[in-house]
Amino acid sequence: MLTISHLKKRFGQRTILEDIDLTVHQGDVITLIGPSGSGKTTFLRIITTLEQADGGHIQFAGIDKDFADLTKRDIQTIRRNVGFVFQNYNLFNNKTVLQNVTEGLIVAQKRSKAAAKAIAVSALAKVGLADFQDYYPSQLSGGQAQRVGIARAIALNPKVIFFDEPTSALDPELVTDVLQVMRQLAAEGMTMVVITHQMSFARDVSNQVIFMADGHVIEKGQPSQLFTTPKVSRTKQFLAEILATV
Amino acid sequence: MLTISHLKKRFGQRTILEDIDLTVHQGDVITLIGPSGSGKTTFLRIITTLEQADGGHIQFAGIDKDFADLTKRDIQTIRRNVGFVFQNYNLFNNKTVLQNVTEGLIVAQKRSKAAAKAIAVSALAKVGLADFQDYYPSQLSGGQAQRVGIARAIALNPKVIFFDEPTSALDPELVTDVLQVMRQLAAEGMTMVVITHQMSFARDVSNQVIFMADGHVIEKGQPSQLFTTPKVSRTKQFLAEILATV
Amino acid sequence: MSLDTAFMGQVFKLTLQGVPVTLKIVLVALIISLPIGFLFALIRIYQVKVLSPLVRLYVSFVRGTPIIAQILIVYSAFPSFLAQFIGKTAFNIDPIIYAYIVFALNSVATLTEVFRSALQTVDKGQLEAGLLVGMTPAQTFLRVILPQALISALPNITNTTLYLIKNSSLAFIMSVKDITAVAKTQAAFSYNFLEAYLVVWVYYLVIAYVAEFLFSTLTHYFSRYLVAEPNKNWFQRLFSFRQPNTAVTNTQAKRAQFIAKEVNHVNN
Amino acid sequence: VTTVKVAYATTNYPITYQNSNKQGDGYDVAIMKAVDKALPQYKFKYTGTSDDDVLIGVKSGKYAVGVKNIFYTADRAKTYLFPKNYFGVSDSGFVVRTKDKAKYDSLKKLTKNHGKLVPIAPQNGQYAVIADYNKKHTPKIKLGSADTFVVSDALKWVNEGRYDAFFAIKPMFQANVEKKNGANADLKGKLTYVTLGGIKTYPLFNKDQKKLAAAYDQAIKKIIASGEASKISKKYFGQDNFKLLNQKFD
Amino acid sequence: MKELSLILQFVQQILPAIWITLLISVISIGIGTIFGFLLAWGKMSRLKSVRWLTSIYVSVIRATPAIIMIFIVYYGLPFLFKGWFHLNIEGWQRMYFVIIALTLLFSAPVAEIMRSAYLAVPKGQQEAGLLVGMTKFQVFYRILLPQAFVIALPNFANSVINLLKEGALTFTIGVVDMVAKAQMIVSNNSGGFAFETYGALALIYWVISLAIDKFVSSAEKAYRRKRQTIDGSREAV
Ligand SMILES: Nc1ncnc2c1ncn2[C@@H]1O[C@H](COP(=O)(O)OP(=O)(O)OP(=O)(O)O)[C@@H](O)[C@H]1O
Ligand SMILES: Nc1ncnc2c1ncn2[C@@H]1O[C@H](COP(=O)(O)OP(=O)(O)OP(=O)(O)O)[C@@H](O)[C@H]1O
């Protein structure tokens, strides 16, 4: 459904991503793990067109082109078919919870206000925030804000949702709620690509784990395999470090 | 060395802290844990005079008074005898790493520039940042920034250092460095009061754990006792939740 | 020295007819210059090729030169130039049109700078989030970025507007009869200029106060999402003096925190 | 000896202005200097400033006397003390296109032929002259006002037909159009100045300066009678404006 | 060509007056900044009465046209001084009155600029300063001010350029700055060559404001170098 190949990215002189491939099938839940600075965020930002690639190919939503050849139209198509949940939520500060969710439906998808509202209400109910429609983002706790971010993404009914460390800005207590929502989404068959440091989530929910370091995919595999018997020593070392800080 | 009793704090109508007591002895490492919004931050901010109390008594650095009776002079005395490490570092943006550390020494403690620099250099060496003297805060990673925050606090040689979730703004990989520095400080006999969600730190390093919820101290005790056999069900529940999210 | 109060009363009444003219100049100049200033600010921020240096040149020139020199170009020279093409009809253009042009040109320059600094206070994430719910950049700017930028822009827009109100008296050079013009004309017969100026002052104070009030109401409107403070009605606000807005400080601190985090993020 | 503060406007060349030595100069100033000489009990001290400040300053008493090519009106006499005797004459007239000279060479003809008059700054004397004419005559001249503006533009405007007549003083026309290096020397021949007549000009006294005004009245009479004033007029205006008073102003 | 040489000639004539313009501006900006600073402080005061007074002051001054301000100061001030202090200041050089008027005019918008800049500095900076033992003033002076300064800079530059151009005010009471000089040149040419004269004036002002722009943008850049990442040093980290 989504295939990326030979993706390359440089910032100035530094190569951040080198020849990365990714294949996502319908219903996949893929987790990306790796040390800070390994290029995970940049990777997702390129797929979702927030950042330009320096080379590579994308196959998605009827598009089958090199990144360099993407037209404005293609870019718009990609944007309309992905959802993105940001690490620091990025809710529209000047819109209420409800408006945050309906905004894309009304403006981008040209739905009627009533239809948009119906969709938004059910999306908010799904993340347990039916009662918060008229709150502004500044009045929400981190966990609530992130769940609104998720509702905003799922309301658009995208082909795939990308999550960039959706829980890392949250107090530990609030993490549970958000993970709970994500688990449920996965169970419902939503296609997801998730950057996370929550190994429990990677282990329990995803069907593929990709370990990145220094702009390369070092190892990928099923979680049961990768967590218990990593093949590469770099992976082993990383997992040990993560587990030590609990 | 530091005794707080019957501390009370209201924000508007809401009571945030209700009759809190705390005794800190020389060399203690006390960890404060508890759910979000339970008043931990507010508690530390009151002790360090960043916030005003609505009642209670403090005994510290020769002062033995109700909070209401603190004079400007007392407040200054308290401030000069505590160190504080902020959750989001709060390094002086317009000063280099070295200047961040020497600032208090020169301006508040009236040391000579040379003396201040010598102290600062050794404090920075202690946190492993001897080579970063001339960097500005924006050029540091989170873990480095937080270690500068710690160096800034210890350079002042305070009677006690307060930490407000010193690692919660950090990526997991960076947490290790900061905790390492804190462990070392504890080992050297520094008196510390630490709000944290890192149960491993609370368990391994502190000699007393205080569990707060809803503005009350629910339970306190040695970590070995509190983590393994909590007496109150609220504590049990909290610990279970925290451990589940790993 | 005693003031001729009878004269002041008379001028006060007559000057009323200058009020709509002054207001027209201010409003038209603002209506033209606000969107253009916003656009120019975007051009500067995104360093659009060719246009960006042009905007920069424009701003420095217009901001840096006395208005009188600009009037000389627009009002004295331009119609004569125009007349070479369209004949004498060029001279029948209502001079207030030239006033609109001069003051709009001026405000565009200041507002470009105002918006430029204000836009930079909005988190980049807001734009990205807008794009990734499928909105076009233009839609995102209009619906998400602008309303947020306005909060920090409005105090400076207020400053600009107050300058504009005061400077609009220069329109009299172009024979436009604004408040100052009417008062000065009255004073010319009796040479009671001091009285005339005092009357003018009262008008400016009132107009400026109304402007300040409107802008502070707008500020409150656009920052409603920042605070959960009890809403004051318009009457309460009319007679209250703005308090130090700690709520704004807190959100700004929060935002700074995010930015700091992000910067560190990039650093790692 | 009493020191008297005399204010003059610095931008009314050649009537009141500041010369290259930064001293007050011009016809009005020269006359006041002659008056000063004739009055040993007074010593005049000159201050150059803006038109506005001359008027407000004299009214408030900051300056005792002000000069800036001032014409008499009844309204002004309520606020200020006008002396009995004038001290100069202003050669006022229209600048018109040479080819249309016949159509606009008097106030009456201007109205009759629907000529457009360049707007006048209300604080200038000419404004009151036209306003006064309009009070007494119909049909009226369309009198537009605008803040002090630039003469050479007005000349261009008349030449282009944007306006038909420009109410001005003769020395201005001479300096700009007739002089060899004048700013608008290119319009020489195309434009013509027609004198409408002479208007009396006065110094303006603060209301409390009755004694000074009386002393002035004595002195000025002699200065005019002796022909000294005519000489000064020739120096600054290139002609004896006092002769214009024999001519009817219309 | 002829025009160009005329403009240059006028530049030469106007230029000596630049010292008056600069002298007046620099002093007014200096004092006005301090004054604006106190006002900003007053507007954030805990005392309602102080807030109230400063707000009224700022509102009134911001709405006062330059010409009215100069008359109030020039005619009103001696009056007040005589009444209150029995001091005759009528003999003061007119320059002093210009400076007072400009200082007042400058202080009000600057107060607003400073207030908003101050509020934009994160609160944590102050708290961190207090907890290394600095007094409130020390924290303000050493930590908050330098940071607020950079935030305020672009808007501050706006106000400075506006002040420089307030020549109309200066000239109203006969102090000859560049604008006044230009007007007098036009007058002494019987109104001729206005285009060239004001062109020369505009040119001089443009150069000054370009210099100010340059200063502002290099100050911003220097600060950005501190605040944000230097690409080279990122590698080092
Ligand atoms: N706009 C940019 N300009 C220059 N370098 C950048 C930029 N964005 C990211 N980088 C660099 O690219 C590298 C990868 O960054 P990225 O944010 O993708 O890492 P990450 O794996 O998401 O790390 P983290 O776990 O900390 O979020 C880092 O070294 C970073 O410094
Ligand atoms: N300035 C303030 N005004 C009003 N209420 C406040 C203020 N600061 C804190 N509170 C409230 O006081 C309560 C305690 O906050 P505090 O920050 O002390 O909690 P905490 O235990 O540190 O939580 P966390 O783990 O999220 O940091 C919260 O409900 C918060 O909303």
Ligand SMILES: [Mg+2]
């Ligand atoms: Mg990342």
Ligand SMILES: [Mg+2]
């Ligand atoms: Mg806290």
